Amino acid sequence: MSIFPAEIVAQDEDGPPTPLLTAARTARLISLAQSLLRMPTVNPPGNEAVAAAFLADRLRDVGLEARTVPCGDGRASCVARLRGSSSRTGLILTGHLDVVPTGSIPWRHPPLAGTVDGDRLHGRGSVDMKGAVAAMVDAAITLAEAGDSLRGDLILALTAGEEVDMRGAQSLASGGHLNGASAIIVGEPTGFDLAIAEKGSYRLDIAVHGRAAHASTPHLGANAIGAGADLVQRIEALVPSAIPHPLLGTPTLSVGVIRGGSAANVVPDWCEIEVDARTIRRHEIEGMLDLVRATAEDLAQARGVTFDLTYSGFPPVETAADAAIVIATAAAVRSVARRAPEILGARYATDAAILAPMLGLPFVICGPGDPALAHQRDESVPLGELAQASAVYEAIAREWLA
Ligand SMILES: [Zn+2]
Numbered sequence: 001m002s003i004f005p006a007e008i009v010a011q012d013e014d015g016p017p018t019p020l021l022t023a024a025r026t027a028r029l030i031s032l033a034q035s036l037l038r039m040p041t042v043n044p045p046g047n048e049a050v051a052a053a054f055l056a057d058r059l060r061d062v063g064l065e066a067r068t069v070p071c072g073d074g075r076a077s078c079v080a081r082l083r084g085s086s087s088r089t090g091l092i093l094t095g096h097l098d099v100v101p102t103g104s105i106p107w108r109h110p111p112l113a114g115t116v117d118g119d120r121l122h123g124r125g126s127v128d129m130k131g132a133v134a135a136m137v138d139a140a141i142t143l144a145e146a147g148d149s150l151r152g153d154l155i156l157a158l159t160a161g162e163e164v165d166m167r168g169a170q171s172l173a174s175g176g177h178l179n180g181a182s183a184i185i186v187g188e189p190t191g192f193d194l195a196i197a198e199k200g201s202y203r204l205d206i207a208v209h210g211r212a213a214h215a216s217t218p219h220l221g222a223n224a225i226g227a228g229a230d231l232v233q234r235i236e237a238l239v240p241s242a243i244p245h246p247l248l249g250t251p252t253l254s255v256g257v258i259r260g261g262s263a264a265n266v267v268p269d270w271c272e273i274e275v276d277a278r279t280i281r282r283h284e285i286e287g288m289l290d291l292v293r294a295t296a297e298d299l300a301q302a303r304g305v306t307f308d309l310t311y312s313g314f315p316p317v318e319t320a321a322d323a324a325i326v327i328a329t330a331a332a333v334r335s336v337a338r339r340a341p342e343i344l345g346a347r348y349a350t351d352a353a354i355l356a357p358m359l360g361l362p363f364v365i366c367g368p369g370d371p372a373l374a375h376q377r378d379e380s381v382p383l384g385e386l387a388q389a390s391a392v393y394e395a396i397a398r399e400w401l402a
Contacts (some may be wrong), residue, residue, distance in 0.1 A: 020384075021390065025390070026383075029387065030121065030383065033134035036097070037124070038112060041098045045073075046072070046075045046098050046164075048075055048077070056068050066078065071160050072160075077168035079155070084149075089182035090182065091153075091155065091185065091397055092184045093154070093157070095136055096162030109380075112124060121380060121381050123380070127369035127381050128375060131368055131385075132189070133187065134386065135367075139394040143394060150397065155181055157172050182361065183325035184359070185325075185329065185363070186352050186365040187367035187393070188365050188374075189370065189371045189374055190366055190371060193342040193366070194342070194344065195364070196320075196326055196343060196365070197248055197319070198248075198348065198365070199248050199279060199347050200314060200349075201277075203277075204309060206273040206308070207307070208227050208306075209306045210227060213267040214265070214266070214267070222269070222303060223305075224261075225268045227271070227300075231299055232258060232273060234299070235255055235275060236255065242281065247345030251279045251280050256276050258274075275292075279316055282315050289309070323362045325362050325364055326343070328400055332392045336388050336395055346365055352365065368389040
């Protein structure tokens with residue numbers, strides 16, 4: 001461990017490098033991140049309860065009000081609150097405990113081992129986003145141990161289920177566990193740039209019902225796969241024509257799955273299609289669905305089939321670039337990482353898609369690590385960025401809650 005404090009230094013150009021964190025704090029941060037990486041929370045199925053309990057214990061030890069909030073079999077989030085001294089509104093730091101599957105190709109370092117090699121921490125979730133969760137917890141422990149009086153509450157929302165259905169964020173927000181805050185920091189990897197908008201993200205499930213017949217007499221049936229294939233081609237031509245969003249670009253529709261039929265010698269009476277839709281403005285999804293439905297109705301008439309369309313997902317969310325939390329986060333990044341962060345849009349959805357509208361709060365996504373490594377084999381994060389993240393989260397909390 002002794003190499004880390006020397007490597008993790010503030011990038012101060014005037015004068016010799018100074019350690020960003022103390023040696024003891026650096027060791028605690030890395031150990032927290034390694035412990036989380038070694039807990040198998042691959043989703044599905046998730047099994048985040050063990051990680052949530054581990055963090056709740058750790059935070060309770062230093063005086064936070066911390067508990068787990070169950071959201072299914074073996075599933076739980078951790079919510080913790082460091083009480084402020086007055087009625088000033090609080091700050092939510094949020095990250096998720098689940099990770100995506102590790103894939104079938106072997107990794108250079110085992111994905112669930114939390115290996116430190118040189119100046120990087122390796123493993124599934126090192127970037128997305130157990131590294132950031134460890135940094136948030138480390139910042140909260142630091143603030144609790146310092147005992148300086150913060151006027152508002154620091155609230156940690158460490159969620160289950162973000163990678164699949166965001167059930168953890170849902171249950172924390174609807175259960176009133178996050179009340180009393182005025183802004184949200186999401187620690188997804190941005191390399192310390194600030195993402196202040198994210199695309200809406202939806203899945204459309206389309207079922208095609210046809211009529212079966214012997215394949216030697218196809219004119220007696222209604223081919224569900226043929227109708228489904230026609231619909232797929234037309235959906236791909238339905239390029240949404242919205243004016244591009246300055247941070248999010250344009251909306252998209254993409255067909256991801258098609259399945260159907262039972263045998264080559266039977267005219268298929270069923271077909272299922274799954275479509276991904278990404279939107280840039282609230283309520284835009286309704287217009288997209290109208291287009292898909294109108295196209296399906298035309299085809300239904302022509303081909304003698306019926307279509308059922310259902311959808312689920314999250315609307316786009318956005319924070320104003322001049323919002324106080326954006327300015328405070330940018331200032332923290334400048335003072336810790338010594339660089340001016342860029343303002344970006346995120347093409348993926350985070351727990352902010354649930355938390356921002358449910359709580360009515362502005363959000364900023366800012367975290368350690370290269371987002372291009374998320375969900376990839378050999379995911380890893382520089383130890384220096386973990387240390388910077390802990391210092392950034394501490395700085396934002398001090399500023400927001402002072
Ligand atoms: Zn993530």
